[in-house]
Amino acid sequence: LAKTTQPISMDSYEGQEVNITCSHNNIATNDYITWYQQFPSQGPRFIIQGYKTKVTNEVASLFIPADRKSSTLSLPRVSLSDTAVYYCRKGSQGNLIFGKGTKLSVKP
Amino acid sequence: EPEVTQTPSHQVTQMGQEVILRCVPISNHLYFYWYRQILGQKVEFLVSFYNNEISEKSEIFDDQFSVERPDGSNFTLKIRSTKLEDSAMYFCASRVSQGQGGYEQYFGPGTRLTVT
Numbered sequence: 001l002a003k004t005t006q007p008i009s010m011d012s013y014e015g016q017e018v019n020i021t022c023s024h025n026n027i028a029t030n031d032y033i034t035w036y037q038q039f040p041s042q043g044p045r046f047i048i049q050g051y052k053t054k055v056t057n058e059v060a061s062l063f064i065p066a067d068r069k070s071s072t073l074s075l076p077r078v079s080l081s082d083t084a085v086y087y088c089r090k091g092s093q094g095n096l097i098f099g100k101g102t103k104l105s106v107k108p
Numbered sequence: 109e110p111e112v113t114q115t116p117s118h119q120v121t122q123m124g125q126e127v128i129l130r131c132v133p134i135s136n137h138l139y140f141y142w143y144r145q146i147l148g149q150k151v152e153f154l155v156s157f158y159n160n161e162i163s164e165k166s167e168i169f170d171d172q173f174s175v176e177r178p179d180g181s182n183f184t185l186k187i188r189s190t191k192l193e194d195s196a197m198y199f200c201a202s203r204v205s206q207g208q209g210g211y212e213q214y215f216g217p218g219t220r221l222t223v224t
Contacts, residue, residue, distance in 0.1 A: 043199040043215030096213060098151040
């Protein structure tokens with residue numbers, strides 16, 4: 001089974017940059033790294049996906065080192081509305097296996 | 109922006125009853141999924157569906173569950189005889205293709221199923 005490891009929870013304050021790291025030691029050659037966000041009582045929402053190096057979109061950046069055994073989701077200047085659970089996933093296709101995710105709490 | 113829709117938003121049923129949860133995936137998507145999330149727990153995969161047949165299913169998806177794409181737009185999950193432990197949020201998701209990098213799935217808002 002695909003396995004990733006990430007912190008259970010993180011706290012931050014508004015305006016700070018938040019970095020959430022995910023470990024995926026047994027990543028396969030054709031696996032991509034994908035991050036999802038979930039608010040309470042809502043479905044997971046795709047944030048960003050990458051294969052290696054750095055990917056940036058309007059919401060976040062994703063850093064993947066050369067060995068691809070980990071990845072870091074970076075949220076610039078978080079706001080209260082970024083309080084959610086963030087899931088890291090590795091894979092190439094098929095169903096998503098979600099871990100427990102990282103519960104990010106942003107405080108004023 | 110196109111989105112996955114699900115109906116109803118909340119379904120209350122008695123134990124032993126049949127329920128059908130409905131989903132309308134994004135129109136040009138080819139892969140469809142059902143997931144569930146018991147309150148306070150992680151999202152769990154149930155089943156994936158492609159080309160009018162199940163492509164993968166989890167051990168949760170036993171004989172009590174079935175999926176169907178009755179027409180060109182709807183994708184349904186049926187639970188034949190509900191149990192108390194089926195109470196959960198059920199999410200439908202869809203994905204456009206299996207191409208390189210195109211693996212993001214788009215989730216619906218969910219149906220909260222309460223079995224009493």
